[in-house]
Amino acid sequence: MNVRITQIDGTLPNLALMRLAAYHRARGDQVHFTRQVRRELFEPEYEAVYGSAIFKFSADRVERFKTEFPGAIVGGTGTDSGLTVEGLIGDGTELDYSLYPDFDASIGFTQRGCRLSCKFCVVPMKEGKPRQAATIAQVWRGGSTPRHLHLLDNDFFGQPDWPGRIAEIRDGRFKVCFSQGINVRAMTPEVAAALASIEYRCTDFRRRRLYTAWDNLKDEDTFFRGVDILEAHGVPGRHLMAYMLVGFDKRETWERIHHRFDRMVARGIRPYPMPFDQSRRDLKRFQRWAVLGLYRDIPFSEYDPNIAATRSAVRRRGDGDLFEGNSPWSRLENIP
Numbered sequence: 001m002n003v004r005i006t007q008i009d010g011t012l013p014n015l016a017l018m019r020l021a022a023y024h025r026a027r028g029d030q031v032h033f034t035r036q037v038r039r040e041l042f043e044p045e046y047e048a049v050y051g052s053a054i055f056k057f058s059a060d061r062v063e064r065f066k067t068e069f070p071g072a073i074v075g076g077t078g079t080d081s082g083l084t085v086e087g088l089i090g091d092g093t094e095l096d097y098s099l100y101p102d103f104d105a106s107i108g109f110t111q112r113g114c115r116l117s118c119k120f121c122v123v124p125m126k127e128g129k130p131r132q133a134a135t136i137a138q139v140w141r142g143g144s145t146p147r148h149l150h151l152l153d154n155d156f157f158g159q160p161d162w163p164g165r166i167a168e169i170r171d172g173r174f175k176v177c178f179s180q181g182i183n184v185r186a187m188t189p190e191v192a193a194a195l196a197s198i199e200y201r202c203t204d205f206r207r208r209r210l211y212t213a214w215d216n217l218k219d220e221d222t223f224f225r226g227v228d229i230l231e232a233h234g235v236p237g238r239h240l241m242a243y244m245l246v247g248f249d250k251r252e253t254w255e256r257i258h259h260r261f262d263r264m265v266a267r268g269i270r271p272y273p274m275p276f277d278q279s280r281r282d283l284k285r286f287q288r289w290a291v292l293g294l295y296r297d298i299p300f301s302e303y304d305p306n307i308a309a310t311r312s313a314v315r316r317r318g319d320g321d322l323f324e325g326n327s328p329w330s331r332l333e334n335i336p
Ligand code: SF4
Pocket: 114, 115, 116, 117, 118, 121, 122, 123, 124, 154, 155, 183, 334
């Protein structure tokens, strides 16, 4: 049987598609993995076609894909489909890493669910309260693969046995990327000390980095209380990248946005604005100015992406400053 597996968006390996591929290969099926939503020139006919989109802003690509492959099974948080990979193939946990030959880390969840319930987020509705999903030993591919773990947990410290997982990370000398972020609002001295004891890394594992979020101005005191606890235990502000949702709060003004931004920069934190509405060009422009690090060179009021001075500042800073390897955009999958 010929099977087409299509990753419609996202830069990180897609776990659902990796499971589908493993399931079909185990049955002797021919698996064709692609990111192309259009049928390519010499593609065969397929007995099964799958597509996954995790971002709402991929709606156009999803529609094009459905037009090209009318019988396709399409799912993911970027679609309105309620389909789950468990519903399709059961509870198998095998992952087919061969879809991503350039990705040498191990990826997965140690827990699902979240203790909080942010208004814009689908995780509490889809996954409920935190529960354990796997140990570190189960996430790591083993063998000669690097001891690099990319954990997709939305609330790592919400699982009851997080000390056990931290001990596994520390004792196994793993480098770990928490790309969905750790919850700084629920920071405690125990959690901060645990984080300080492990090799937390950015998405390409080169830099020390913890991802967190400050989405709403009303959380200012709680956010900085968490930052203070982290610093007191040896995690400096410069190791933090904070996603900041913009364009969601009805009372938001540019003054309030800049207040959040400036307070983080003053503590050495790297803010990462995430426009709720991807069609807001002003917020996209703000995001670009921020993630390129241009705020160190040019005030936002003078920032014009089209002028030569901006272009040369971008060149000086280089693309590496933009995404630190893979983009941490995956958090946007939480935005309905
Ligand atoms: S945004 Fe993060 S902290 Fe808030 S409910 Fe979603 S997963 Fe939990």
